[in-house]
Amino acid sequence: MLTLRHFLRSDRWYWTVLLAPSLLVLAAVFIYPLIYSFYLSLTAYDIIMPPRFVGLQNYARILSDANVWNSVRVSLVFTVATLILELVIGFGIALILHDIGFGRNWFRTISVIPIMLTPIVIGVIWRMMTNYDFGIFNYFVTLAGFERVGWSVNTRTALPLLIASDIWHTTGFVVLVLSAGLAQLPEDLFEAAEIDGASAWRRLVSLTIPLLQPVFLVVFVFRSYELLRMFDKAVTLTQGGPARATETITFHVYQRMFVGYQVGYSAAVAYLLLVLTLVIVLPFLRKI
């Protein structure tokens, strides 16, 4: 058992002292807000009057709030669809970049450029490109002889548009991580399989994908929680509309908090998002 004397004679006190400020800062900027926001979720607080404790009333209200469940549905559809498509497209691009020799670095650089743009900028650019009357999307649509499409103004196309913009923005990240994973795979294993007569498809399914599983998991975890809390593009591209068709949970929380001034209720919805994220991400986090 570590006694105080042992502790002081060892290096531990030294490291403890050095780490203490960082831990205090972490507690101040992370743990305290987490606890305080949970406290707020148990109150009715409208900015003007001080918070009033209401117990679990806000959580009970969530159960019957159709707008909250709509935002949960939108966030889940957005997350699942985007994640699947990003993984499939990103893996495909990473495989091609891994196999081609000519211009590999050039293509890799091109594929990661969108990641460097901020989501706000992406949203604004896509909003202009998809404008009904003077966007470039509809220019090509009409050029092809079709009727113009209300990309961001139609409840059926607004969410797919948001998904497409996110795929365009962040697939480069998937490409980058999977490319790094592919570069680390043992070549002798693939050579042996090839000598044994395994087809390219067989090598992909039986070797590449299983060996890349940890990398896929990392991508899955990182992208899942980022997609679940997506906010910026929903604000700039569609403003959550039309008719709440692209209203994600974070957008809903923002509206309730900063426009509706329902601080307690928005904190409770934010905790719902936290629980949802943990339920989805935690099981996979343990496997990494």
Added chain:
Amino acid sequence: MARLQNWHQRNLTRRTMLQLMAGATSAGILSACVGAPSAQTPSGGGAAAAALDMNSVVPRAAGGGMSGEVVVGIMGGPEADAHIRLVSRFAEMTKNSLTVRVEDVGRDVWSSRWLTNFQSQSDEWDAVNIQNGPFKLAGPAGFLQPLNDYMDNPELLNKELFNLADWPQALLDLFTIDGKLYEFPQEASTLMFYYRTDLLEKYGIEAPGPQGYSWDELIANCRIAKEKIAADGLTDTYPLLFGTKRTHSSIHFQQIAWSYGADLFIDGKIPNFNAPEAIAALEDEVSWVVDEGLVTPGMVGYEYPEVLTAYQQGKAVFALQWNAAAPDILNPEKSPESAGKTAFSVFPWQADKGPEQLRLWPSVWSMGVSAFSKRPEEAFEYIAWFTSQDVARDYVMKGGGSSGRQSLLSDPEILASNPQFAAMGEGFKVYHAMPDLVSYDFINTDILPAHLQAVWQGEKSAKEALDAATEEAKQYLTDKGEI
């Protein structure tokens, strides 16, 4: 020996580091206790009073009796740009003893920024722009200081020169609580009626008078324009243009419903969006847009910038747009299609109710003094100077919007370069009162738009949407304890 030396050095390093940490902590604590030297000079007093320049609207600042820096918090855009352009003139007037720094915050994050700033009682901003919508919260919450005491101090304000009565009382009432004024209007805006004079002449359509078209006249003219546009073979040009993206859908609905005589908030509080006049107004609006195709289907994704761009590109004969777009539309370099061919009038009215029917949604940018400012008098001097008649005149003449001051709206020189001002002046006369609700902003920007957009999508009838919006708004206000 070497090990001993290393140990000695390690010991020294640790001690030195700990000493450094302790020193830094002590210095931090001491500096926090002592505080930063104030940039403020004592206000009032003989020296300052002696230097008063009574010819200025803000005598003490003009006399060099104030020093330091005033920070202005404002949402980004042309209104903030005007501050950025004019602050050097203010500093010059104070003989560079009192300067102003403008912090313009992006529009998308402005709501969260001002609210967190005030909630944390930050003294970062001294003067702040809170529009009439959010003022419903900021005023009662005590985020702003009443201006009356400052206004009554002759050292701070030359009341005669400032002439508060130059603003219509309706504008000042938007920022008044219990008889105390909290902000000065910087810019009063209205949605107004734009029309292409060349196209009206070409199509044989009579231009509207100073009070604008009635809805019946407008729609009849839109039908004529639609035929002529089709005859010209133009497939991407529409008779009428307006935006109904999110908040804009709500503002347009309220204005049209008010023009039809709807009482959307009973006693200024209880939501009543499904009043028969409101349902009729929305049904008519849908029939013009969806059934008759008088407006582009893209309008569901349009707000100010899209309407401006489409009009600049010559894609419409008429437009319902904010007055702020007028300088761009009249600028031949920015808008070769529309400059010199555009005239203005008031938002349409309903024939049964007449053009005097109060129907315009007030949108007023305004400046107040933060309750947490450490330089409230200096901040007051700046906002009073900025909103004074001379500076407002400069603001208007250099492409800014209307300050709402009546004297400027009727100034012949200003009218010559800003033809939209005549219609704006008419528009201010028919401003509709805002509901007496702290929580109105959420209803206007969230609840109503969601249901109205469902109507534009053909997912709900006007009645179904307005019934649902009324119920949701009532529930929200009940939850907030407002009704």
